[in-house]
Amino acid sequence: MNTINSISNQKLRWRVFNDKLFSIVMMTLAFISAVPLISILYQLIKKGYKQVRLSFFIEVAPDTMEAMMAKVNHEIIPGGIANGIVGTLIIVGMASLIAIPLGLTTGIYLSESSKNKMANIVRFVVDMLQGVPSIVLGVIAYIWVVKPITSGFSALAGSVALSIMMLPSIIRSTEETLKMIPPTLKEAALSLGVPYYKTVLKVLLPTGMSGISTGIILGISRIAGETAPLMLTALGSSAINLDITQPSSAIPLLVWEFYNDPNLVNLIWGASLILLLIIFLLNIVAKAISKKWKVQY
Amino acid sequence: MESTILNKTDDKIIQIESPILNIDKLSVSYGGDKYSIMDVSAGIQKNKITAIMGPSGCGKSTLLRAINRMHELYPDTHHKGSITLAGENIYKINPIELRRKIGMVFQRPNPFPTMSIYDNVIAAYKLNGIKLKKSEKDEIVERSLREVGLWDETKDALHKKGTFLSGGQQQRLCIARALAYKPEVILLDEPTSALDPIATAKIEDLLVNLKKNYTIILVTHNMGQAARISDHSMFMYLGELVEYGKTKKMFTTPKDERTEAYLTGKFG
Amino acid sequence: MKSEKLFQYFLKLGGIIVLMVAIGILVTLIIGSIPTFKEFGFGFIFSSNWNPTEGRESYGALPFIIGTIVTSILALVLTFPFALSIALFLGEYFKKGRISSLLKTMIDLLAGIPSVVYGLWGFYTIRPIIVELGLNAQGFGIFTSAFVLAIMIIPYASSISAEVINMVPSQLKEAAYSLGATRFEVVKHVIIPNAGSGIFAGFILAFGRAIGETMAVTMLIGNSNNIPTNLFDIGNTMASLIANQFGEAEGLKYTSLVAMGLLLFVITGILNLIGKMVMRKFTA
Ligand SMILES: Nc1ncnc2c1ncn2[C@@H]1O[C@H](COP(=O)(O)OP(=O)(O)OP(=O)(O)O)[C@@H](O)[C@H]1O
Numbered sequence: 137m138n139t140i141n142s143i144s145n146q147k148l149r150w151r152v153f154n155d156k157l158f159s160i161v162m163m164t165l166a167f168i169s170a171v172p173l174i175s176i177l178y179q180l181i182k183k184g185y186k187q188v189r190l191s192f193f194i195e196v197a198p199d200t201m202e203a204m205m206a207k208v209n210h211e212i213i214p215g216g217i218a219n220g221i222v223g224t225l226i227i228v229g230m231a232s233l234i235a236i237p238l239g240l241t242t243g244i245y246l247s248e249s250s251k252n253k254m255a256n257i258v259r260f261v262v263d264m265l266q267g268v269p270s271i272v273l274g275v276i277a278y279i280w281v282v283k284p285i286t287s288g289f290s291a292l293a294g295s296v297a298l299s300i301m302m303l304p305s306i307i308r309s310t311e312e313t314l315k316m317i318p319p320t321l322k323e324a325a326l327s328l329g330v331p332y333y334k335t336v337l338k339v340l341l342p343t344g345m346s347g348i349s350t351g352i353i354l355g356i357s358r359i360a361g362e363t364a365p366l367m368l369t370a371l372g373s374s375a376i377n378l379d380i381t382q383p384s385s386a387i388p389l390l391v392w393e394f395y396n397d398p399n400l401v402n403l404i405w406g407a408s409l410i411l412l413l414i415i416f417l418l419n420i421v422a423k424a425i426s427k428k429w430k431v432q433y
Numbered sequence: 434m435e436s437t438i439l440n441k442t443d444d445k446i447i448q449i450e451s452p453i454l455n456i457d458k459l460s461v462s463y464g465g466d467k468y469s470i471m472d473v474s475a476g477i478q479k480n481k482i483t484a485i486m487g488p489s490g491c492g493k494s495t496l497l498r499a500i501n502r503m504h505e506l507y508p509d510t511h512h513k514g515s516i517t518l519a520g521e522n523i524y525k526i527n528p529i530e531l532r533r534k535i536g537m538v539f540q541r542p543n544p545f546p547t548m549s550i551y552d553n554v555i556a557a558y559k560l561n562g563i564k565l566k567k568s569e570k571d572e573i574v575e576r577s578l579r580e581v582g583l584w585d586e587t588k589d590a591l592h593k594k595g596t597f598l599s600g601g602q603q604q605r606l607c608i609a610r611a612l613a614y615k616p617e618v619i620l621l622d623e624p625t626s627a628l629d630p631i632a633t634a635k636i637e638d639l640l641v642n643l644k645k646n647y648t649i650i651l652v653t654h655n656m657g658q659a660a661r662i663s664d665h666s667m668f669m670y671l672g673e674l675v676e677y678g679k680t681k682k683m684f685t686t687p688k689d690e691r692t693e694a695y696l697t698g699k700f701g
Numbered sequence: 702m703k704s705e706k707l708f709q710y711f712l713k714l715g716g717i718i719v720l721m722v723a724i725g726i727l728v729t730l731i732i733g734s735i736p737t738f739k740e741f742g743f744g745f746i747f748s749s750n751w752n753p754t755e756g757r758e759s760y761g762a763l764p765f766i767i768g769t770i771v772t773s774i775l776a777l778v779l780t781f782p783f784a785l786s787i788a789l790f791l792g793e794y795f796k797k798g799r800i801s802s803l804l805k806t807m808i809d810l811l812a813g814i815p816s817v818v819y820g821l822w823g824f825y826t827i828r829p830i831i832v833e834l835g836l837n838a839q840g841f842g843i844f845t846s847a848f849v850l851a852i853m854i855i856p857y858a859s860s861i862s863a864e865v866i867n868m869v870p871s872q873l874k875e876a877a878y879s880l881g882a883t884r885f886e887v888v889k890h891v892i893i894p895n896a897g898s899g900i901f902a903g904f905i906l907a908f909g910r911a912i913g914e915t916m917a918v919t920m921l922i923g924n925s926n927n928i929p930t931n932l933f934d935i936g937n938t939m940a941s942l943i944a945n946q947f948g949e950a951e952g953l954k955y956t957s958l959v960a961m962g963l964l965l966f967v968i969t970g971i972l973n974l975i976g977k978m979v980m981r982k983f984t985a
């Protein structure tokens with residue numbers, strides 16, 4: 137009896153030890169993911185903050201020669217990323233202009249026809265679009281826009297690629313937000329004799345506004361840092377360019393260009409830092425919206 | 434004056450000679466200084482069925498779960514007082530050890546959906562990493578399923594998933610799962626409230642049979658059930674143990690007006 | 702009444718346009734790659750010779766298919782212990798509270814970092830370490846890219862897994878605890894088996910992400926047209942090849958890159974659908 141007890145005690149201690157060990161290992165592994173994050177942020181801030189001056193926002197990227205001269209003279213490389221900032225604003229803005237109306241209508245359509253066959257097909261397609269690699273969308277926009285429409289690389293082509301990329305998240309967040317609204321709300325409006333389309337536009341959409349706009353902003357933050365599809369479409373430009381049928385720069389494209397040019401390579405840090413700040417800011421805004429404006433049903 | 438009141442309360446709680454479980458001034462809180470049960474003291478007699486009754490939210494489940502320390506799964510719980518099992522303070526035993534001595538059956542049948550009927554019965558061994566020979570396992574499975582009267586119904590389907598059984602069968606499987614490790618005490622929290630009357634009757638018969646070998650504590654909302662199968666009954670109200678006595682006596686001549694009100698359906 | 706119908710048609714039109722975009726993508730890729738498949742047949746997929754030299758032009762996708770799959774699987778293997786730990790942390794051990802929201806914020810930040818910035822980090826921070834360790838002379842290659850990819854897909858793999866782990870019914874966990882299981886035993890015997898298919902779906906979706914990732918890989922993999930011979934060898938992936946060579950491509954090379962896009966589209970599409978289907982079964 138005593139030996140059985142001591143065996144089971146040993147076993148018990150072993151199991152308790154295993155349990156503790158597992159939770160320690162798990163927590164350690166979970167928080168190791170902080171190491172790359174901190175390393176990336178540290179690197180960007182340390183090497184990038186010096187470049188972030190006013191001129192960095194209002195001057196266009198320098199050319200190789202200017203940069204080389206500055207380097208030789210041990211001066212700070214002149215110029216900034218204004219062409220990238222303007223390009224990103226135009227390309228992302230236009231992508232949103234295409235994707236938001238289409239995403240909203242499709243999202244409303246899906247939420248209003250839950251068991252319909254056509255809606256199921258659309259849902260299936262949206263699921264699939266969500267997984268398409270951005271580089272493939274670059275190829276598509278090249279074939280659809282660069283070749284036939286703008287007969288050359290253009291901001292518009294970049295916007296088309298990015299708009300397809302942000303569509304699924306807008307559609308999904310719209311559908312899911314609207315589905316969460318209790319049907320009684322809709323029925324109440326309809327029973328007051330409010331027409332269906334007014335019920336949707338004036339009751340359902342405003343009620344779901346916070347969820348929908350969170351989805352849209354997250355969609356924008358997802359495409360703002362995209363580089364690969366823009367390489368095949370917008371290409372890049374050394375000047376600020378407001379004509380959407382012409383090649384345009386964008387911040388991620390500038391990072392890529394700086395990276396490939398030994399004379400400009402020092403500028404990657406400032407440009408990346410700005411890009412990252414923009415994306416994080418969008419994320420914070422999205423979070424704040426979903427928290428602050430959360431509608432209680 | 435004061436002593437008569439004390440005597441009166443004592444009178445409402447029977448004293449159990451050499452109880453297997455002894456609950457002593459137990460208070461349990463889920464956080465902060467609000468206690469969900471307060472100063473509960475009671476002895477539990479071996480090989481008897483003890484029923485715990487009372488209106489919803491009075492602390493029945495809390496008391497039951499304190500007995501095998503399941504309440505500690507909620508992070509902010511704390512307690513005062515003590516419980517002893519065969520003289521040993523359960524709060525000094527490792528909970529994983531304790532729970533093998535005190536098994537539990539829940540309100541909704543909850544067989545593990547990823548395991549077969551066979552594996553569900555020996556789940557305690559599997560979970561605790563105890564290696565058994567095939568013959569030992571077979572024996573345990575057969576004994577436990579026979580104990581709950583499920584052997585004939587399932588012996589040809591042992592390797593199918595337990596979730597295909599009917600609700601009543603699933604609950605008996607869960608009882609078998611709790612019995613497989615030969616616990617001393619079995620706690621049941623409204624085990625029949627999700628079942629139909631026929632399945633309920635089967636479980637009641639089963640519990641009466643099981644008390645030969647086990648001590649049973651049963652939380653129930655069903656007064657008829659308590660009257661039919663329990664030997665002792667507790668009545669709880671607002672976290673307090675109001676009355677505890679022989680079931681027959683309590684149902685015929687309740688000593689506290691709150692017990693009487695409950696038994697006559699005035700509230701609950 | 703008329704405006705009602707009109708409005709419904711209008712909504713439906715949105716759905717139809719999205720559908721046409723998706724079909725359009727597929728059709729465009731197929732048409733665009735016809736010349737390549739006419740020229741090489743399925744040899745395009747199974748040939749390992751990618752040679753744009755005029756006169757001896759030959760385009761085989763095999764080195765890039767292999768490069769893509771090896772890199773992505775390695776990334777998945779590397780990410781597994783970390784993503785699963787995060788999922789258990791958020792889905793079971795610490796569902797609420799300060800540290801869990803700290804970890805969640807960290808994961809969100811990781812997800813927000815653009816691919817090109819990961820590439821920079823890989824180039825300037827990870828590559829020197831690889832060289833230092835003597836794993837590879839230049840520090841470029843399959844392993845370097847997979848390592849960075851592994852970090853990039855942590856958010857995808859862990860967030861879905863955390864969700865499904867959180868969904869394991871508490872009554873099952875309680876049943877296990879009541880039988881004397883430790884928390885680790887509950888994780889091993891109840892949580893993982895019950896959430897298994899959902900966790901699998903999460904990793905499949907993350908795998909799809911890894912396959913389509915372009916910039917970080919382009920900057921780190923070494924861009925060679927040969928089949929990699931070991932995990933530290935240089936190589937190339939389909940996405941990275943398109944990014945590198947599309948700009949200057951014409952004729953057969955161009956159509957072969959479009960065909961590469963088609964392969965990528967089909968593979969990631971299938972993976973994505975499998976993941977979503979398993980997920981849907983799980984939540985149903
Ligand atoms: N996890 C918990 N956290 C906080 N408070 C709890 C928790 N569980 C129970 N309580 C509170 O403790 C008190 C007693 O609850 P308990 O579940 O023990 O009641 P009960 O008698 O079993 O009720 P029922 O008949 O409805 O099952 C209630 O006031 C309840 O709100």
Ligand SMILES: [Mg+2]
Pocket residue numbers: 493494495622
């Ligand atoms: Mg209860």
